[in-house]
Amino acid sequence: MYYIGLVFEYLKNYMKTRLTYRADFWVEVISDLLMQASNLIFIFVVFGHTDSLGGWSESEVVFVYGFYMVPFGLFSCFVNLWNFSDRYIVKGEMDRILTRPAYNLFQIFLENIDPPGLLGSVIGILIMVVSGSQLDLDFTWWFIPVLILFTICAAMIYTGIYITLTSLSFYSDSPTGIIPLMYNIQNYGRYPVTIYNRAIQFLLTWILPFAFVGVYPASLFLGRDEMLHMAWLTPLMAVIFLTIGIVSWNVGVKKYRGAGS
Amino acid sequence: MKAIEVEHLSKTFKVQKNRDGLKGALRDLFSRQYNEVAAVNDISFSIPAGEICGYIGENGAGKSTTIKMLTGILVPTSGKLNVGGYVPHEEREKFVRNIGVVFGQRSQLWWDIGVIESFGLLRKVYGVPEHDYKKRLDELVQRLDLGELLNRPVRKLSLGQRMRCELVAALLHNPSIVFLDEPTIGLDIIVKTEIREFLKDMNRDHGTTILLTTHDLQDIEALCSRVIMLDEGRIIYDGGLDTLKSRWGQGTRVTFQFGTACPLPRLQTLTSDLPVSWTAENDLHAEVLVPGELNVSDVLARVVGQTDIAITDIKITETTTDEIVRQIYRTGSAVNGSKGEGGLTSYA
Numbered sequence: 259m260y261y262i263g264l265v266f267e268y269l270k271n272y273m274k275t276r277l278t279y280r281a282d283f284w285v286e287v288i289s290d291l292l293m294q295a296s297n298l299i300f301i302f303v304v305f306g307h308t309d310s311l312g313g314w315s316e317s318e319v320v321f322v323y324g325f326y327m328v329p330f331g332l333f334s335c336f337v338n339l340w341n342f343s344d345r346y347i348v349k350g351e352m353d354r355i356l357t358r359p360a361y362n363l364f365q366i367f368l369e370n371i372d373p374p375g376l377l378g379s380v381i382g383i384l385i386m387v388v389s390g391s392q393l394d395l396d397f398t399w400w401f402i403p404v405l406i407l408f409t410i411c412a413a414m415i416y417t418g419i420y421i422t423l424t425s426l427s428f429y430s431d432s433p434t435g436i437i438p439l440m441y442n443i444q445n446y447g448r449y450p451v452t453i454y455n456r457a458i459q460f461l462l463t464w465i466l467p468f469a470f471v472g473v474y475p476a477s478l479f480l481g482r483d484e485m486l487h488m489a490w491l492t493p494l495m496a497v498i499f500l501t502i503g504i505v506s507w508n509v510g511v512k513k514y515r516g517a518g519s
Numbered sequence: 520m521k522a523i524e525v526e527h528l529s530k531t532f533k534v535q536k537n538r539d540g541l542k543g544a545l546r547d548l549f550s551r552q553y554n555e556v557a558a559v560n561d562i563s564f565s566i567p568a569g570e571i572c573g574y575i576g577e578n579g580a581g582k583s584t585t586i587k588m589l590t591g592i593l594v595p596t597s598g599k600l601n602v603g604g605y606v607p608h609e610e611r612e613k614f615v616r617n618i619g620v621v622f623g624q625r626s627q628l629w630w631d632i633g634v635i636e637s638f639g640l641l642r643k644v645y646g647v648p649e650h651d652y653k654k655r656l657d658e659l660v661q662r663l664d665l666g667e668l669l670n671r672p673v674r675k676l677s678l679g680q681r682m683r684c685e686l687v688a689a690l691l692h693n694p695s696i697v698f699l700d701e702p703t704i705g706l707d708i709i710v711k712t713e714i715r716e717f718l719k720d721m722n723r724d725h726g727t728t729i730l731l732t733t734h735d736l737q738d739i740e741a742l743c744s745r746v747i748m749l750d751e752g753r754i755i756y757d758g759g760l761d762t763l764k765s766r767w768g769q770g771t772r773v774t775f776q777f778g779t780a781c782p783l784p785r786l787q788t789l790t791s792d793l794p795v796s797w798t799a800e801n802d803l804h805a806e807v808l809v810p811g812e813l814n815v816s817d818v819l820a821r822v823v824g825q826t827d828i829a830i831t832d833i834k835i836t837e838t839t840t841d842e843i844v845r846q847i848y849r850t851g852s853a854v855n856g857s858k859g860e861g862g863l864t865s866y867a
Contacts, residue, residue: 359613
């Protein structure tokens with residue numbers, strides 16, 4: 259309850275700050291949208307040359323992409339660790355966080371909250387609806403609770419992976435280039451994994467499980483039975499990876515050495 | 520009741536050695552060498568509730584590292600630690616509800632929003648009930664005269680204004696132990712005085728325990744009954760400010776200006792039975808150092824009583840805390856002082 263209250267307080271403050279820098283806000287929203295649009299156009303271009311990609315039709319790939327956007331929007335709204343190392347380790351703002359009575363990681367999430375990210379989720383849902391109707395998917399009632407469940411699980415997987423990687427900055431003083439690299443790898447997750455070779459499939463399934471934030475859960479709605487068991491593995495992967503993330507974070511915080519005087 | 524208890528506390532950092540030149544840098548890339556640096560080295564002290572204790576030492580002596588361990592930010596390498604009934608780094612979230620922290624060099628407030636909004640957010644973070652918050656805020660705002668600043672964004676405040684707001688931010692939840700890391704750094708004398716007065720009142724009215732680090736010894740003189748002095752991670756002095764002065768103060772310096780020449784041997788014979796030491800730049804100017812246990816007037820009487828010595832001016836100067844501390848820093852040790860220079864160790 260205390261933590262939910264804090265989310266609203268920080269959101270309120272976010273709004274107040276953003277009203278001071280309105281132009282900045284719109285630039286961010288528009289550049290976000292353009293980025294999503296360019297990704298989508300890329301898919302259309304590919305399917306301009308072929309009808310099927312590893313057994314997936316254009317509408318199915320677009321549907322998977324739509325699903326991929328929903329948890330990613332949620333993740334980028336609430337979990338933004340891009341400049342963690344710079345801001346909290348090098349500049350020492352972690353000191354301040356650690357002297358406040360709320361879980362430190364949660365405070366960092368709140369301080370970097372970014373509601374425009376949710377716009378991506380909304381667009382993702384629209385894409386799913388449009389491509390779903392092109393595929394003549396039968397909409398059944400359980401789509402909604404399962405969609406919510408899988409969205410949350412997928413966001414947990416993202417969060418787990420990124421906090422594990424970010425906690426490395428407690429050990430090394432200089433910011434590592436690993437986060438940008440990760441953002442590149444995660445982009446593979448928005449296409450059906452079966453189009454890649456075995457090694458990449460393995461990587462995206464078990465090591466950096468970005469397949470679980472896109473194609474596996476989405477396949478459940480598409481009725482692709484060959485991936486059914488993988489789809490239902492999503493919640494388990496979410497629990498495992500979030501746990502790994504939080505444990506390595508907590509170990510990292512103990513190693514925090516502070517900055518400067 | 521003890522507010523802070525520290526036993527054999529140490530913190531060592533691994534610092535990587537950088538080899539010289541490009542070749543060295545390339546070698547560093549593959550095999551790193553590390554040095555172990557003890558920022559805090561086996562210190563023990565305890566502070567009773569309601570005390571104001573000053574924590575001083577040169578830059579890099581380990582003051583901030585200690586404060587960061589006491590506030591739960593850093594995990595100690597070894598040693599025991601108890602602050603307000605908690606082990607800080609183990610029960611961090613519960614523990615920090617009872618403490619207030621001000622880092623003079625770092626802001627607790629949100630840069631872009633009004634001061635009052637920051638306070639409101641902190642109220643939620645600390646879970647202070649609305650009623651208590653209002654009462655406490657009114658009290659603090661009135662005491663620190665913040666009235667017209669409350670709606671301004673933090674980035675538009677002057678350093679002095681910001682510092683007063685930082686204090687309020689750290690005290691809104693009415694902590695029983697307050698840590699201040701260089702709270703008066705960079706402030707003008709008026710704001711400094713104001714802040715000292717405020718801290719003193721808070722200590723008296725609420726019985727707040729205060730531990731502060733500073734480089735401004737006037738802070739210590741104005742506030743602290745006790746000082747802990749640190750050098751290279753070790754405590755070199757722990758005790759009252761008065762004791763520090765009487766133990767290491769070099770006594771009183773009396774400077775004479777003579778109208779007619781008065782040679783040094785003459786002065787020395789006048790006070791030959793007293794443990795004082797004379798120095799003279801020339802025959803018209805002499806200085807005598809009177810140790811603390813001796814009466815200055817005794818020495819004065821010997822000189823002034825001589826009718827053939829024409830004195831035009833006498834100046835009496837007490838050794839200031841600044842001088843004492845500078846002496847201790849320079850010699851590097853006060854307690855174990857094996858090779859102290861000057862008169863320092865002879866009094867210890």
